[in-house]
Amino acid sequence: DTVLTQSPALAVSPGERVTISCRASESVSTLMHWYQQKPGQQPTLLIYLASNLESGVPARFSGSGSGTDFTLTIDPVEADDTATYYCQQSWNDPFTFGSGTKLEIK
Amino acid sequence: EVQLQESGPGLVKPSQSLSLTCSVTGYSITSNYWGWIRKFPGNKMEWMGYISYSGSTSYNPSLKSRISITRDTSKNQFFLQLNSVTTEDTATYYCARMDFTIAAIWFAYWGQGTLVTVSS
Numbered sequence A: 001d002t003v004l005t006q007s008p009a010l011a012v013s014p015g016e017r018v019t020i021s022c023r024a025s026e027s028v029s030t031l032m033h034w035y036q037q038k039p040g041q042q043p044t045l046l047i048y049l050a051s052n053l054e055s056g057v058p059a060r061f062s063g064s065g066s067g068t069d070f071t072l073t074i075d076p077v078e079a080d081d082t083a084t085y086y087c088q089q090s091w092n093d094p095f096t097f098g099s100g101t102k103l104e105i106k
Numbered sequence B: 001e002v003q004l005q006e007s008g009p010g011l012v013k014p015s016q017s018l019s020l021t022c023s024v025t026g027y028s029i030t031s032n033y034w035g036w037i038r039k040f041p042g043n044k045m046e047w048m049g050y051i052s053y054s055g056s057t058s059y060n061p062s063l064k065s066r067i068s069i070t071r072d073t074s075k076n077q078f079f080l081q082l083n084s085v086t087t088e089d090t091a092t093y094y095c096a097r098m099d100f101t102i103a104a105i106w107f108a109y110w111g112q113g114t115l116v117t118v119s120s
Helices: none
Strands: A004-006 A009-012 A018-024 A032-037 A044-048 A061-066 A069-074 A083-089 A101-105 B003-007 B018-025 B033-039 B045-051 B057-059 B067-072 B077-082 B091-100 B105-110 B114-118
Touching (some): A004 A083, A018 A101, A032 A061, A032 B105, A044 A061, A069 A083, B003 B105, B018 B033, B018 B091, B018 B114, B033 B105, B045 B067, B045 B077, B057 B067
Antiparallel strands (some): A018 A069, A032 A083, A083 A101, B003 B018, B018 B077, B033 B091, B067 B077, B091 B114
């Protein structure tokens, strides 16, 4: 299975720029997607196909990357962005998720 | 607006079957793909499988011998059955609508999730 590696946690201050990385154990082309999960809620889609912003998601969120290295950027960060962020690939079978990056807003 | 709602027993005994229903409103399950994902304690997430608009299915190979996903188009519901459960199947189970292009698929809308505990 394709393993997706994410940093466990990050802490930033409001107004800063934060990048959350996801590295795949093998190429996933651009078939990488990003989700936000706030405590007690279901995941919501932020970015699909590496760089496409889902409708209704603030333009503060952006995604980039291809192959094995991907980045989710939030600029500027707001207090409401406190959540765990997951990457997920759909290039290789089975679909797999990263372990999540917990973002704390100081 | 599409909404998904999982339902089913919150407690299942080891060796028994886990059965969940996903009720969909605002969108027909005869369009798109419809999947099941679970999140284990400790936050690991696993894609379990999906059923397509035509009724075809695809499963995670790690579950292939135990899982079945079916649907009832008249009720706009789809179902998960997982057989021979163990305590390692304790997780929050989510259903989701999957959007797609010709070569890609992703989880666009998620239900609230339902916690299933496997315990005697």
